[in-house]
Amino acid sequence: MSVKVLSGFVIALFLALPLVIDQSFLFADCQSGSRPKGWQPTGDADDFDSSRPIWPGAKFTEQDRQRAVERGLRFIYKTAQDPHNFAEHGHDYLWCYDTTARAMKDEAVRSMAAEIGQKIARRWRQANPRVPPGASADTITVLVFGGDLADGLGVRDDAIKEEIRRAAARFSPKDFLEFDPDTEPPPSDVPEDCARCGTENPRGSGFCSRCKARLTMRSRYDVWSEALIITWSGDRYGVKLGASYADVLKWLPVMRPYRGREGGANREFVDIVYAVTHLVYTRAPIPHR
Ligand SMILES: [Zn+2]
Numbered sequence: 001m002s003v004k005v006l007s008g009f010v011i012a013l014f015l016a017l018p019l020v021i022d023q024s025f026l027f028a029d030c031q032s033g034s035r036p037k038g039w040q041p042t043g044d045a046d047d048f049d050s051s052r053p054i055w056p057g058a059k060f061t062e063q064d065r066q067r068a069v070e071r072g073l074r075f076i077y078k079t080a081q082d083p084h085n086f087a088e089h090g091h092d093y094l095w096c097y098d099t100t101a102r103a104m105k106d107e108a109v110r111s112m113a114a115e116i117g118q119k120i121a122r123r124w125r126q127a128n129p130r131v132p133p134g135a136s137a138d139t140i141t142v143l144v145f146g147g148d149l150a151d152g153l154g155v156r157d158d159a160i161k162e163e164i165r166r167a168a169a170r171f172s173p174k175d176f177l178e179f180d181p182d183t184e185p186p187p188s189d190v191p192e193d194c195a196r197c198g199t200e201n202p203r204g205s206g207f208c209s210r211c212k213a214r215l216t217m218r219s220r221y222d223v224w225s226e227a228l229i230i231t232w233s234g235d236r237y238g239v240k241l242g243a244s245y246a247d248v249l250k251w252l253p254v255m256r257p258y259r260g261r262e263g264g265a266n267r268e269f270v271d272i273v274y275a276v277t278h279l280v281y282t283r284a285p286i287p288h289r
C-alpha cells in the first residue's frame with residue numbers, strides 16, 4: 001500500500017494539530033529541542049479567542065484560519081464527487097472529516113465537518129457493504145480504516161466488523177505491515193511497487209520480477225509510519241491487523257535519534273517528519289465528539 005493513501009489523514013492532521021495538541025512533546029522529540037519563535041502552548045477551548053493572531057504579529061487571526069478551513073472542507077468535498085477520487089480515497093475523505101469534526105475548537109467548523117463526514121460515510125458504507133471474496137490484506141486494512149471512521153461519524157455497521165475480523169485472521173503480520181514487529185524492527189529492504197509496471201515485489205528484491213526494472217527501497221521510517229497507523233486503527237476498531245499498536249511502537253528507541261535535513265543530504269528526512277506526524281496523531285488524545 002502506498003503512503004499516498006493516507007493523504008486525507010495528513011490534511012486533517014495539519015488542520016487540527018495547531019489547535020488541539022500540546023505540542024511540547026513533539027518539539028521535545030526533535031534533535032535540536034528548539035521551539036519555533038513565538039510558540040506558546042494552546043489553551044483550553046474555553047479561553048479560545050478567535051480574534052487572536054495565529055502567532056504573535058501574524059497578519060491572520062484564528063477566525064481567518066477557521067474560515068480558511070471551512071473553504072478547504074467545501075473544496076475537498078467537491079473533489080469527493082468525482083467517482084474515481086471517491087473509489088481511490090474514500091477512507092481518506094472520512095479521515096479528513098472525522099478528525100476535523102473532533103479536533104477543531106470552533107463549533108461551527110466542527111458541525112460542518114461532521115455533517116459532510118456523515119454524508120461521505122453513508123456513501124462509503126453503500127460502496128463497501130461486504131468483505132469482497134478473496135480480499136487482500138490491503139483491502140482489509142482499508143475496510144478497517146473506513147469502518148472505524150464511519151462508526152466514529154455515527155454511521156455504524158456492526159455486522160461487517162465480524163466479517164472483517166474473520167478475513168483478517170487469515171493473514172500474517174508481514175501481509176499487513178511488511179514485517180513482523182514481534183521479531184524485528186522496521187526494515188530497510190522493502191521495495192516500492194515497481195515504478196514501471198506497478199508490480200509488488202518481495203522484500204530484498206533489487207529488480208522487478210516482471211519487467212526487470214530497478215526498484216527503489218522504502219525507508220524504514222516509511223514502513224514504520226504505515227505500521228503505526230494500521231495497527232492503531234486496528235486496535236481502535238477491534239480487529240487485529242497482524243500486530244498491536246504497542247508491538248509497533250516499541251521500536252521507537254531504535255528509530256531515534258531523528259536525523260535532520262543535513263543540507264539535503266539526508267534522503268530519509270521527509271519520511272522521518274512524516275513518521276513523527278504519525279506518532280503525534282496516534283499518541284495525542286483527540287477528544288470524541
Ligand atoms: Zn516492473
